[in-house]
Amino acid sequence: VHQGRAAEHLLAKVFIKPGDVIPMNYHFTTTRAHFEIVGGRVLEIFGSEALQTESTCPFKGNIDIDKLHDVIHDYGAEKVSFVRMEATTNLIGGQPFSLANLREVKEVAADHGIFLLVDASLISENAYFIKQREAAYQDKSIAEIVREIMDLADICYLSGRKSCSARGGFIATSNKTLFDRLRPWLPVYEGFFTYGGMSTKEVEAMAVGMREMVDPDVAGASAQFVRYFVERLVENGIPAVTPPGGLACHVDAHKFLPELTSFEYPAGALAAAVFLTSGIRTMERGTVSMDRDPVDGKELASDLELVRFAVPRRLYTMSHVEYAVDRIQWLYEHRHLIKGLKFVEEPPVLRFFLGRMAPLDNWGAKLVAAFQADFGSDC
Structure with a gap:
């Protein structure tokens, strides 16, 4: 197929x-x-x-x-x-x-x-x-x-x-x-x-x-990188999923952003914040990734709110992981700036593929301003 x-x-x-x-x-x-x-x-x-x-x-x-x-x-x-x-x-x-x-x-x-x-x-x-x-x-x-x-x-x-x-x-x-x-x-x-x-x-x-x-060596390549990534985050107090699994390092967005409800899409908000402050494209694996109930159309909360930092084999080096850890650590220290998201366009199925979202209270601009104050506008 x-x-x-x-x-x-x-x-x-x-x-x-x-x-x-x-x-x-x-x-x-x-x-x-x-x-x-x-x-x-x-x-x-x-x-x-x-x-x-x-x-x-x-x-x-x-x-x-x-x-x-x-x-x-x-x-x-x-x-x-x-x-x-x-x-x-x-x-x-x-x-x-x-x-x-x-x-x-x-x-x-x-x-x-x-x-x-x-x-x-x-x-x-x-x-x-x-x-x-x-x-x-x-x-x-x-x-x-x-x-x-x-x-x-x-x-x-x-x-x-x-x-x-x-x-x-x-x-x-x-x-x-x-x-x-x-x-x-x-x-x-x-x-x-x-x-x-x-x-x-x-x-x-x-x-x-x-x-x-x-x-x-191939079967364990990503898993070993993921384990190192997770261990480095845990050392720095970042709520990562343990034990380390396959495919990716996963950050628990509910624990990272405990004040946000599932329907303010904490994993989606955190994924957006990571991109704004690091250029790293992660994947939301939470309520945004849930379709509505097929019977009554109500929105369904995900069991977990995770942000997936995929680690493909044969691609990244240790310095990539250390860069990601450094930016996630900065973001964790400034997590109070991250607010929720809302859908402005919501497809009827697999909405995370083509849906469009907007930040609540324009928090993205405030986060970028804080980042630039620490790192400069050219970083």
Whole structure:
């Protein structure tokens, strides 16, 4: 497929019926949008530690097995489209699941005739964390761990831009019944099976990326940078998500800006403030990233308000991290200047992509004036 959300579109169209529920460890923005558009309902059944941004829990991406049993009992197996597990859950700070938990999830799902779907976009980092944090796998290679995850999955899909470092995406399954259900729809939306909307060059690049991603030095590259970044922020009293996860260093905007409510968009405001004072483009992962309730149109508050400082592998140096820490530290000391935001243009779906926002009380100008007073107008 041409990208990860194209895979989500096909999976939603083929496997989700109106009124179905989809239990998962946590949603991703485009995933939730695709599933809800076809009438499904996302159920996040994470463990008790998942939303604790200061934690030592090594696998905050695990599914709560008791909650999974409850979902199946309450809704009936026939109403559960599938169980979805996301490798290094993006919206709660890049937190991994354990293989022990994945195996339990598969057993419960299989016992009720429900298939297991794995979002493998960041599978190499999840495998790296399993090797680092799960005692039974310390002597296993990244490739062996990835293979075991895939053996448990009935379907896996991914965005190639993450672990594979390539454009495009794919859906993979060894289940002939599931394959036959997907097969007729791929040419309708993506092109034929040999390319799926991707160029030959992109397919070749993804094949190389899949081989490289299981190299221990590659799989751990971003994770090690993220750990250093998080540790430096914590040393300076900045509320960063712990334990350090994959993909990015995440700052807890609720703790950074405790006076702002969810509907004043603290993560969005902090992301804007970071850009104004450093030129660093971060990503809001909070209420701005939530779509409105599909039934009544009410705005939904996010569980967490995070600002994502993505750390792509093979790109940054230690000096980049130190620069970011220095500017975040200055911003933390002047956080009283940061106020909220409001939407001035709000699209009906995935509003964080194309929506436009404005600052409340013109706080951006006041923040820039304070910054220039300390660093000068040419900085």
